[in-house]
Amino acid sequence: MIKDIVQTIKQGEGLTTEFKKTIDSPFKIAKTIVSFANTSGGTLIVGVSDNGTISGVASELKELQKLEKATAELIEPAIMISIETVSLDGRKILVIDVNESHDKPHYARNEKRERIIYIRVKDKSMPIPRLLLYGESDEDTTKLLASRHVKTLVTYLKETDSITAKVFSRIINISEKRAEKMLHDLAARQILLKISPKKPETFSLKWAE
Structure with missing residues (x-):
């Protein structure tokens, strides 16, 4: 002990x-x-x-x-x-x-x-604001979690504390504006947590498996 x-x-x-x-x-x-x-x-x-x-x-x-x-x-x-x-x-x-x-x-x-x-x-x-429990996600969220970009993001965040739209855009090779939209969408679905509202906004995984 x-x-x-x-x-x-x-x-x-x-x-x-x-x-x-x-x-x-x-x-x-x-x-x-x-x-x-x-x-x-x-x-x-x-x-x-x-x-x-x-x-x-x-x-x-x-x-x-x-x-x-x-x-x-x-x-x-x-x-x-x-x-x-x-x-x-x-x-x-x-x-x-x-x-x-x-x-x-x-x-x-x-x-x-x-x-x-x-x-x-x-x-x-x-x-x-709300705790989304495992198994509660809708069909769209399930599809989102299975996408290549989101899988890459989750893998990155399990090893790093946080991410910004700029960093995410470089990792998956998309525009920063599109990356920012994806991060906000994932936060709205309770997959990510916005940990800094100031620019540049930073996001973290809501939990780690």
């Missing part, structure tokens, strides 16, 4: 792993838990900095109280999580495991009490 945790910390943050030095807000932790449950599941480790430094938790009770508030009051529908306290280098850390949920989508309430769906994109928890 401890060896597995050490290895996870060494690998760094990613699609299924997030570090928190401390739980500074139940709202933020609710967002992370929901994003894991809505995507591929994951592990949240509290007491570890973003760079993997083990700092430990100052008060286990305070961290658990914030977790309890997040899971009991801020997540809908409720998500079951497992929490384990582990000692590493003489410091206590909390390891919170979240399974991929069969009850998607889950919502996290923010400070304004708004219900928001979050998913995991690379190592970030991102808000989306």
Whole structure:
């Protein structure tokens, strides 16, 4: 168990792993838990900095109280999580495991009490307007996913964080305007996620298999 945790910390943050030095807000932790449950599941480790430094938790009770508030009051529908306290280098850390949920989508309430769906994109928890579940796509979307250009795009994005219309146009040898239209169409169909609205617009895969 401890060896597995050490290895996870060494690998760094990613699609299924997030570090928190401390739980500074139940709202933020609710967002992370929901994003894991809505995507591929994951592990949240509290007491570890973003760079993997083990700092430990100052008060286990305070961290658990914030977790309890997040899971009991801020997540809908409720998500079951497992929490384990582990000692590493003489410091206590909390390891919170979240399974991929069969009850998607889950919502996290923010400070304004708004219900928001979050998913995991690379190592970030991102808000989306609607969660398109596997098997929900219409016939046009299915055909689009089977096309050569989109397959090339998905392969590229599984290895790279994001893409712009300019880069996409070069990869598949079409005009930048046409590439931009394709990216927007894929975002509208919930296949891609627009991660930067500023020019140049950047897009990422909504999830990774």
